[in-house]
Amino acid sequence: MRWLSKERWRPRLATVVFAILIVVMALPLVGLFFFRLYENQLIRQTEGELIAQGAVVAAVYAQELRAAGIPPEKLGSPISVDPARDNNYPYEPIEPRLDLASDDVMPMRPAAVPATADPAFAAIGARLDGILDETQKTTLAGFRLLDPRGVVIAGGDEMGLSLGQVEEVRTALSGVYASELRLRIPDQPPPPLYSVSRGTRVRVFVAMPVEVAGRIAGVVYLSRTPNNIVKHLYGERGKVTLAAIAILGGTLLIALVFIRTVSRPIYALIDRTKRIAAGDRDAIRPLDHHGTREMAALSAAFLDMATKLQARSDSIQTFATHVSHELKSPLTAIQGAAELLRDSGGAMDETERRRFSNNIVTDAGRLNLLVRRLLDLARAENLAPSGENTTLGAALALLPIDTRLEARIDAGGDIGLGISAENLAIVLANLIDNSARHGARQVAIDASTAGGRVLVHVGDDGDGISTANRTKIFEPFFTTRRETGGTGMGLGIVLALLKAHDGTIGLVDSERGTRFEIDLPVA
Incomplete structure (x- = not known):
């Protein structure tokens, strides 16, 4: 797609500078x-x-x-006397x-x-x-x-x-x-x-x-x-000639400085843009010459944008690979079971038929769950801040009672947080569900303020997270409970919701179980 919808003549930067220099000389x-x-x-x-x-x-x-x-x-x-003349004033200036x-x-x-x-x-x-x-x-x-x-x-x-x-x-x-x-x-x-x-x-x-x-x-x-x-x-025509030569020399010096400090970095950045657009990853590096502070800032901002876009492209590619893998497994199982049911004719007994039918239903349910979680993740990543605020107590009250464990607020239940009650409830629900799936019986939540921010700690007494998995828990589709229906997208949804509200989440050390630290702006 071309951003310039209409092709119309526009002067080159060098042409504009040349015209300005001609005017300066003239x-x-x-x-x-x-x-x-x-x-x-x-x-x-x-x-x-x-x-x-x-x-x-x-x-x-x-x-x-x-x-x-x-x-x-x-x-x-x-000589006629002017009647308006002041006779007391002796001066007649001309x-x-x-x-x-x-x-x-x-x-x-x-x-x-x-x-x-x-x-x-x-x-x-x-x-x-x-x-x-x-x-x-x-x-x-x-x-x-x-x-x-x-x-x-x-x-x-x-x-x-x-x-x-x-x-x-x-x-x-x-x-x-x-x-x-x-x-x-x-x-x-x-x-x-x-x-x-x-x-x-x-x-x-x-x-x-x-x-x-x-x-x-x-x-x-x-x-x-x-x-x-x-x-x-x-x-003084001799001196005037020398002055004209000095003006010409000064103009040429200005042109040289401009080419060195403005024109050349701009053309280098244009070339770098074309290379990046063509997929050259080596082009995402600082220019050899920036010329001016503003050009250095522009180059840094552009390369930062290109780096982020490249990282996002890589993330989308990886995400697409994970999605295709996650969807392929249940689809393959459904297809295989359906083909066996179709080709068995009357040779398959009722027990086997029911087993294959149950497999189709189970895998279809997993596909349905994956699709719903993908929609939740997409909504979380594209969520615009609403400007609403809430408290831990209000968000926890929105959650249905989970009979698998007890969730309680130890401190800071009335501290205002810069996030809506509905979204904070989604965050807490995902964390509490993860705790329940990993054998926890109690989840303790507390909040405290520090420098205009609110730190929320969510800890449980479950099995905890192994050292090898601590760096993977926020990756999409990573889960250790796939056989029990885990999709590995819960923490990804949590992270996306918090980012949309200028917040972060991280795993912190705990003597027992798992402990997360959430950082949100104070309301």
Whole structure:
């Protein structure tokens, strides 16, 4: 019989492990495509740095304007005051707000257009231009200082040109901070590895309004390409290659360890299973390599099961041999007597006819007894614990009075035992019957508790059991009273009933007669 009723595809263990190892090796590479969060953090970090630098330049530019005494009419439009603003709180922090995942990347910044700067603002820009150039050498940020009309007055080579048409500059000239992500103008061909990153192709632009006397005095326009992890990886490509080799080597090592500790013992156990199923008794032995503790436990449990099944198979075979022998003898006698009665015709006298008829009846009765005892043994071996409990007194009261001997309880008659009264009565009946058949006149029963168990002793004053037979009494069909109708199955039924109730029985030494010790759980 095949336990797998449906043949369907199932992956081999090696295939599953191989797939897992491939995924493990690919994780570092796949991770390159999922560092958008880190890239976004770099974008915001760059915006925060530009805000800090712009705030310093804006403060210096505003101070210069105040020192130069620029009249208010030359400044830009008034800045509206937010009514929700707390005037008692002097700080106005600007938090980075760009998001590479959700914000659109704008086209490259439009080119500046010709314009004319106010000489007063141009003079201030000329004084700050050198400071901006020196700052750019350290921070790598691009600086443009714009007057209230968006004309560049300091920074780079666009002085005297207007950036007022740029969207973020236009927003800043209205008094609102603005920032944008724009496509960068590459100054050299990007390495191939850059293709996996979106953040390598953008530049952060920040437009910070400058306020003087409640009016727009200009805009500090800054830009910078954010730091990028891909550039770092490309620069460290030698180390990345070594890391990839280390990952591959580690994966192969994992595979080797897995094959050694899991895969090989499993296949060895499968092979051992097939050999045992084919009847190879030599296969019932421990594996050469268990690999892991769990595999050792699984192997031990499997071999223990195989050993028990083999022992049970041997027991069934031996039992079948005994049964066939026990049934064959009376059947042969019945057949022989019936054939003699059939073939004698009228030559057999009445005495012989009656003798042969009596033999048939006697052997048929033995067959009937054997069949009944076999049914009792089968029921005992397949009995499920009922959870009932009883006492010696209750079980003994169920037995009919045996005129052949006296059965009494010396102690522990009220101790609870984890077995039903009916089954305990069957156990006691078989033991008392054996005692009566071996010349006993008295059977003494006592019980005592010890560590959650009950020890029941059943002793008699009969002939006892010889030393040669003490090891055979629990074997099926072993009996020394076959001529008087003994089947040799009584103690087998007793043993099976007790095992079904987590109990045992054994023969113990006694000065006279036979003494059994029964071990049962306490109720």
